[in-house]
Amino acid sequence: MPEPKQPEKLIDDKGVRIDGRRLDQLRPIKLEVGILDKADGSAYIEQGKNKILVGVYGPREAHPKHIALPDRAVLRCRYRMAPFSVDERKNPAPSRREMELSKVIRESLESVVLTDLYPRTTIDVFIEVLQSDGGSRCAGITAASLALADAGIPMRELVAACAVGKIQGHMALDLSDAEDKYGEADLPVAWVPNANLVTLLQMDGILTTNEFEKGLTMALDACKTIHGMQQEALKKKYLVIKEVAEEREETEVVA
């Protein structure tokens, strides 16, 4: 697929972005939980054009054995982009970027999983980016924490993540591909609400310290919104079964 051309302006005179959003507006987010059969837990997220599938296995026996830890479970994480997920085919060999992101994503999740309950085991998180748009690492974290919860793994809370960036001199929430590419800075953030900790923070581009502070506040506000959506999506899976089953009961009683 040919790369889309650089837009003339990322923000128009009325302060509207190329996809019609305001500066503080998220892209549409769709979350689904428990969509894989074999994985112990799974989740799917669409955020803008991002389409990301996460599968979780575990706690299970550690392989190879030497990576096991005596007092806690090892959390393993792989962030991967499908070759067809980007405009120009991505080489399927793991890139340095994927290795780095696997590490920072794992570190963003470590503090919420109650790993000390399962010594000598592993909990595996596989993040497959099927289609990539801006902010795929954050969308991946949002979905990964849902997949962990769906696997029934004890955890302190769900982790929500969202990026902010700077486009045409303005701080803007949840950058799309073009905004990330042609914008001035990108600041992905993951947040653990109850503990009030930022567990992923990266930045590239140029930001003043004031812009950083403003951006961080915007990102954390968005994380709060996303966190609400996560809880809803997680419960929805069970509420739907409940409604269907209980409705069937009612119709049977009537019949």
Place this chain on the structure above:
Amino acid sequence: MSFTPQLPPVAKLEQKTVIDLVANGKRIDDRAADSYRPLHIQVGLIEKANGSAQVSLGKSKVLVGIKIETGTPFPDTPDEGVLTVNAELGPLASPLFETGPPSEQAIELARVIDRGIRESKAVDMKSLVLLKGKKVQVVFVDIYILDHDGNLIDAASIAALAALASAKLLKAELKGDEVVYKPGLHPLPLNNHPVAVTFAKVGKTIVVDPVLEEEQVMNARLTVTIEKNGNICAMQKGGLSGFTQDELKAVVHLAVQKAAENRAKILAAAKG
């Protein structure tokens, strides 16, 4: 695949000592929370490199060599030179390092340094073009860790900037298809001077320039790279836990101050 690293080879008693000291406003090597270890920068040690710098930050030792060669540009940036940053955490530097393909720690280190240089547009990439889309100069920044006593990111960042700032190259021109070098060295054009400042959260306290003992007990780590105008040009959080919003705000402001102090030392050393 990234997995939870093994436990540090430190007894719990020693870990407690480090944490307790920091909680009481002291540190294991008798520093203030906001002060760096002694910093020594020596440039030009490697004559065959275009630029080089050896930095010791306390007992941590890092050597960076710059090689500049002719190559082809990336298709999406035909009018820019190429910058490549690579890091080796070789087994001579620490019993924690092993031979083999680069570890995720090495990849992260190289990418954080790369981000600082690239995002601040430190190297004048346009000046490296010999023939647009065909031939450019490629700047290789190779980071060699010699001794690991903590905070390799800052030591590497300082060494990389010192090496770049002292790098010299022959003037190259294109005659037909041939690259011709003219006699006389000129300095590598630099537009900016990014400096990484790394913090560790030990217990509930944040310290700058963590020594290895502190890194082994830290909850989380944050690197903030500051460019010459005092703006942030790269950030990277590491470690198993995180920071509060207030902590992040405080750390960023301290980073601006510390980066300015270190930048002055680096540029003075690079001038020789």
Place this chain on the structure above:
Amino acid sequence: MVIVAEPKQVVAPGELLAEGDHVLGDNSFKVGTKIFSACIGIFEVDGNRVTVVPLKGGYFPRVGDLVGGRIVDVGLSGWTVDIRAPYEAMLPASETPGPRGPRRRDLSESFDVGDMVLSQVLAFDRTRDPLLTVKGPGLGKISTGRVVEISAAKIPRLIGRKGSMISMLKRETGCQITVGQNGVVMVWGKSPENERVAVEAIYMVEREAHTRGLTDRIREMIAKSNVVGEVARTQTA
């Protein structure tokens, strides 16, 4: 002491359940005076005790558990058994009934790779893999009937309050059912059809574990299938 979340409802990890001096039940944890849920599950309040009954999750061994397992390796002094836990279990030859002594038997004659055994967890802690025994009534190799594997988190629901669900299942399907705590359920019926209906009912419990009126719905489902249970039901018009 305040109960914050609504009892009997689905809660997510990190959701505030209660504040104060409650007794912490399974899958809850405390930060300061606040008690949170540690998993997706149903919030239960029993007197002063707050618990989250998980809706998902694998098996974690406890001493005394009855578990179904598959032999995955035969060694010189015992067997390695997959009991669907994060740890491989060991069944030592000394924990099997029958003659033992200096004369070494070929262990595969007793249990071979692929055999299903019903066993009990004899020992297990954080540092050692689970140790099993098949000494005891009803324990040992399973060579007849059907084996169903469901999520271990759903086993309490399959058993039901004071065994209500499982007794109903046995009665209505006319099957003998043994429930392993690890989610392995063994079913023996008088005909393959009886077994099929029982298996279907077990899967239904797994799927709809958190819904109201489940016992009645399952009874209905079995009734529709026309299998004859222990006591022939009276025909209704």
